Amino acid sequence: MNSRFALTNSLFAACLALMGPFCVATESQTDSGAKVNPRLEGELIYKRQCADCHGAAGEGVNGAYERSLVGDSSIGELTKLISETMPEGEPEACTAEDAQAVADYIHYAFYSPAAQVRNRPPKVVLTHLTSDQLRQSLSDLYAHFSEIAAVSETRGLHGLYFDGERWKEDKKKIERDDATINFDFGHDGPGDGINGKQFYIYWEGGLEIQETGRYQIIVESSCSFNLKLGHAERMLIDNHVQSGDKTVFNEPVELTGGRVYPIRLELRQRERKTEQPPAKIVLRWIPPGGVETVIPARNLRSGWAPNAYSLQTHLPPDDRSYGYDRGISINRQWDDAVTAAALEFAQITVSEIWPTYQRQHRKDKTDNRTKLRDFLVELIEVAFRGKLDDEQKSAYVDQFLMTTDDDSEAIKRVVLVALKSPWFLYPSLGELQNASATAANRLALVMYDSLPSDDWLLHRVGKGQLANEAQIRETATRMLTDYRARYKIRTMLHAWLNLQHLTDIRKDESQFNGFEPELVADLKASLNAALDDVVWSDGSDYRKFFTRDWVYTNNRIAAFYGDCYKRADELATTDLSPSVGDPEHRFGIMTHPFLMSGLAYHDSTSPIHRGVFLTRYVFGRTLRPPNEAFTPFSPDLHPDLTTRDRVSLQTGAEACQACHSRINGLGFILENYDAVGRFREQEKAKPINAAGTYVSADGETIELEGPHSLASYLIDSDDARRAFVNRAFQHFVKQPIEAFGVDASQRLMQKFVESQFNIQTLIVEIAVISATNPSILEGQGT
């Protein structure tokens, strides 16, 4: 299957029809009718002429029109559509005022988003931990007995270089931060005062993980070395013996996003009578879905990092039917994965957490069993997000301690039963015990997808210091400065831009020579850096997403994309640094080459991909799957047509145009960016036509031309702001925003506007809304 065909199917399956059964014309005009009660009139007409096929409440009829009538078109758009196309086969039977009355009625009764809210008031539902939440919760349960890495701006690993083959303080010759580990010392050794025949280097630091998944850690070295990751005793690669010509060592490991794993690398060049290979060491990795590269400085944190845990058990994906992960599905696969995760964690509790606790409490004058009981109670209280009563202590701890003298066995049982318990798996169940504990639980879920485990936070819970909105807001603000929150914000931005679907980007070699996987990895890193930078720079201003005239770049990006991608500071040596400005051709992330090349075919642009992306993700408009798939025309069949003309030709039929005038209208605006995101003035010797339109949710038609006008419009677009705010809420809270009050979305929008579109403020306010919402347990049961 060629890549064009593959793209085609996914594209058309995803985006063809705009508004359910209707093919809606682009212009809309609502003209209030003259009828006294048009809605009532509309109801009568609907029942007479429409309900047979669409169902009494628009729910659909098997064998006729099966989809329910829901969408976000305006009454005017609906009127036009009904007038022109309905009832099927005799559209003249319902026109003008009648059509408008029907539109008015269905819009109010069931079609519009507002009607859906009215009809089925969304509520917060009981959910279990999602896979991410389970993974993060276990990491924090571990961290409770260790520590959480503080956010640090140091980059690279801290290196200590010794003359001689072991650590000897008086033989330490070099101490410095190394941005990356990529050295070829040859026979001369690493520096002055160090005998190249016999030396020892110790590198220490943290490995910051920005994407959860399976990593291949690769060390290439001609010397004896060992690599520890996650814990001082957790050996990942042990090459104590340099043997023969084996120099490349590779180990897979699952790592969790938002975590910093301590990493220790020791290299030893041993003197010997025989020929000594030149000393070399390179620390590389293959991140999930990425390419092999030297681990970049941006992922390395120099200096000491606390021990950290990463679940190795594979967890199944969660339900995403609402567009965000929710823990609502109970099935065997999930349950088995939870069991496997609990057993894995039980093992790490035996081998690492309990020994750590014993060391921390070695001066306590209690006997081993009392200590073990205290340890297990503390562990479960963190897992259950609240204090245990005596009955629970007996059920979860004492009975297992009594039945076995084997500490490991007792720990395993207690951990297994605790992590399989509903009190751990369903975070809401612990609420009502105490208001501050509930608020902390919600905050940890929202900010970290985890449970409260940090000492300072638990201290506040203990003191009842999360009892009012101001305290909660202050706490949420403090929680922002944390790798876990940074990770969650970045995953939210990825969801906003639908980046998880932009994988395996490849281009036609004859046209785009040099567009290699390594370049794509750089572009992805450049986009991530831009996203982080906007969130964490002064003002945390959402509008900067659309206005920046520079990008993060490096030499490889500049070599491919040309002068406008040169580093602003030509002497910069970091893996990525700001480029020169290009106010004519560059407008923030919407024109970023990673996005532009991802939203394109291998040999040409795809205005349809770009249009659908803008419509659905950036403006947050509803798009439904099409009724059938189409194959786009091949450029070869129309060698003289520009992409715009070709797409227009294919989608020119009236049936297509109704939707595609909107999709294409947005996609064409970005036609200045070719299939790899390079700015172009012409295509096939014809000037680029980047004119287009957008019809807003409230029916206004906006004429746009070129990326500059799009960027200017996005800054002020209510639709785009609302899409961003709603996406953020869904991602952080994982419940429908309407469940937090009919005006929750509006209030949040207002706060966003008042804060000058401050993203950090938005997230804190989302956390506050979540943490102050009544419990689902209130008024229930006992």
Added chain:
Amino acid sequence: MISFPTRRDFLVRSGISLAASNFLVGLPSFASASASTSPKKRIVFVFSPNGVIPDHFWPDPADEAMSLKRILQPLESVKSKLLTIHGMCNQIQGDGDGHMRGIGCLLTGIELFPGDIQGGSDTPAGWSMGISLDQYLRNQMQAAPETQTRFGSLEFGVMVPERADTWTRMSYAGANQPVAPIDNPYQMFDKLYGQTKNRELLASVLDGLGDEFRKAEQLISADDRRILQDHLQMVRQIEQELQREMSQKPKDLGHAIPELPPNIEEQNDNMPQLTRMQMDLMVSSFASDFARVASFQITNSVGGAKMRWLGIDEGHHELSHEPDSNESAYENLIKINTWYCEQVAYLANRLAATPEPDGNGSMLDNTTIVWTNELGKGNSHTRDNIPFVLVGGGLGFKTGRAVDYKRVPHNRLLMTLAAAIGYPQDSFGNPDFCGDGVLTGLS
């Protein structure tokens, strides 16, 4: 039902000639009958370090009664199954010191790679250039359905240092691929029974979980109760499955899961207990047919166990360097080696006391223990006349005697063992030492 002790008995009583029997293997009923009655062949390589005191070790080949000297005395009870092979010399040259080549070439019969591990006064070295006999046999057995087992081979250790180097590895899956022995009995237990044990653990906690779900249900609305009820139903279903599984389990495993004494730390003074635990696990794993090849590495080459339980405070390796004239050291080395022999005897006796699950005699009848060492004698560091003490049966060797090959490359013994188990080779390890073929006169 009539049972036939061996395949041969079956053939004789069925009136089928040996030649004709080869044509019958394709017939399902005959094939399975012969497979179930052909005895298993197992082999265990036990390693103890630093050479022996030859005068108190080797029985006199001329002595038909095979009088055992002090060190081998503990094997008296299994003397009829004992075979000592003198004259095996590890002649592999190249990089690495004597201890490194002693262990690294012991079961591989081939040189070490050049590398950076410097020991003694020789050249530095890396890992072995070839596969070891245990791993070779494992691969052969795993390649055929009738000899395939869950693990193929198991690598046990006792107090092996937490250090991967040439002195701590005897077993190799291939060139540059040392296999780390598992010296923590709890870790070995997890490997052998972890899954089963985890299922048991789960079964033991599920009942209590049901109550927790019912308590939780009372807290929430009817709408939200649904998800908890579905979850509880899942818990119940798994509980029932586990109950069925647990009731069938003993039959599947062939025996109950062994119980280990709890909380035994990996410390020098716990060596006797750790050795027992590991040997018990080995016997259990054989009874379940988890593997037919095993290695059992006590400490490492140059191992420095301090046998305080024998009243010896010095480390073994340190003592082994003392000249024979140091009487106390000499005496202590005899005691240390006797203790190692007691461990071999324990294993042999446990195997002798355990019937084969298929009724073919005792497990020792079908298991050959090969007790060996990286050196012939400690203070001379010689790799001539390295100990090869075989205990058990199943390989067709004539036992209850001491043999002496004077001075031949030990590669020939490796070839002989491979052939006796059923996988003859033209050479094993470096072919230069295999020219004279398998040893004759053992059967």
